[in-house]
Amino acid sequence: MDCEKDIEKILERYWSCATTLEEEEALRRFFRQRDVPPRLEKYRPWFVEASLWKEVEPGGGFAQRVEEAAASRPVRALRVTFRQRMMPLLRAVAVVAVLLAAGVAAQYSLDGGGSPSGSGALAGSVPGDTQVVRREKPSALVNICEGSGQAQGQVRDSIPAVKGIAE
Amino acid sequence: MDFRDDVLPLKDKLYRLAYQIVWDTAEAEDIAQEVMIRVWGKRDEWAQLGSMEAYCLAAARNLSLDRKARKESHHAVLEPEACGRADESADPHARLVGKERMVLLRRFLRQLPEKQRTALMLREVEEMSYKEIADALRCTEAQVKVTLFRARQKLKQWFEEIEGYGL
Structure with missing residues (x-):
């Protein structure tokens, strides 16, 4: 009896989309059994239907057919342009250039801006x-x-x- | 990366998703195969895809909707036998009523908006979280909850009406 009340509560929450996956599985288990209370019997087809859908599968030999099709699929060569090929090198050159510029700027400021006299500081x-x-x-x-x-x-x-x- | 380990396990989910949109077993197999081969061809980009399962489900859904729009399927309503057992009630009368309800339920499900039906299926059959469904449907979790809420409310209302008719 308590179980029925629990199921009814879960069912109410189910219609309001407030149930967890575990509770929904409990509902399916409950409706799969033979002795469902008459007042809940009307909902049985839906939960049986959901269980039956799990048995819907492609025909025999489908997996093998797909595997063969995937294996026979020609491997497409990727076309790489000259620019794409040179991109890593260009990036490395850019990084070196930035580091060099920063180094020269730092050196210049440490040397007092290249001014020969101290008053130029x-x-x-x-x-x-x-x-x-x-x-x-x-x-x-x-x-x-x-x-x-x-x-x-x-x-x-x-x-x-x-x-x-x-x- | 291995096709058998990484891609092939998705075949049932992709097939079921495609099937509940196109309602054609051959077409659904074709879609599942195409998605798996396409994603295998893009294996160099998997790191950028995020969840591969969500990517495959989204691709399967889009492909199914495209195919459905191009050519409406003329297949009959999914009969209970297509999904295995119908109802396991012991009483023959109850079994008959159950079978009748199953047929009506499937007819009702087919009339649901595609997004609501897909969200329902991903939740009930594939037991996916709201986040996973949102990734597969390319929308937010909040939108998924609203979609599911509407679908379940319609379902509940339908059960009330069916009971009112005495079925």
Whole structure:
């Protein structure tokens, strides 16, 4: 009786597509047996049908026929173009070229951008290289101050000469 | 890779799938054979196929639909004998009613939309998971559940109607 109730519950879930494969197999097993309760008897053909479908197979000798057909099938040669054949080589060349370019760029930046003087470090450095800017900032400021002082002195010295010319 | 080990075991599934679409044993064998030979010819591409079984089932379904569209089969409704035993009820009357119901059920199944029938068959006969059915039908799991739900609801409704007619 409990089994029947369980089956009815599973059956309700079956119609709502909420059953697992195991539960569906249990339903098929239940309906394959001879003593199915009368109220569930109407569903028996469906579950018997599903079981019977499993017995539907191709005719005798089919497997052998297919095997022979597969064996006699000519092997198609793959056509490989020159470009496809060279593709691995081209890829390798491209990788080497990228590595070389990166190496040269790294070497160039380590050598100070190829500038012969040390003062070029600031000019040759990449903008935003804060370490270089911090290191060079004091001397740069001193240079600017000295330069502006010298310029002021030169302007002051040249004023009498300019006045003389004007007069 | 071996044809006998990797491809041939699919023959029954492919045959059954093709058969419930074209309803012709010779045509179904032809389709199953063509799919197996085609997939064997593509053995170099198996790694890209994902599930080979799903690929074969999808190919068999497409081929069956193409053939069916090209030439509608005129074969009679699948008779119970074609699927082996009909019903094993002990009572002759019950057996007769069962046989009658089986014939009606098969007629009903043939009238179902092809996708619903195929989904039902893959679930009930081949006992495939929703994911596997989705792969074979080239749709989502959610769509498979909806398709199966509709098919089972129709089936349930049909059983209620048949009972109402007193069969």
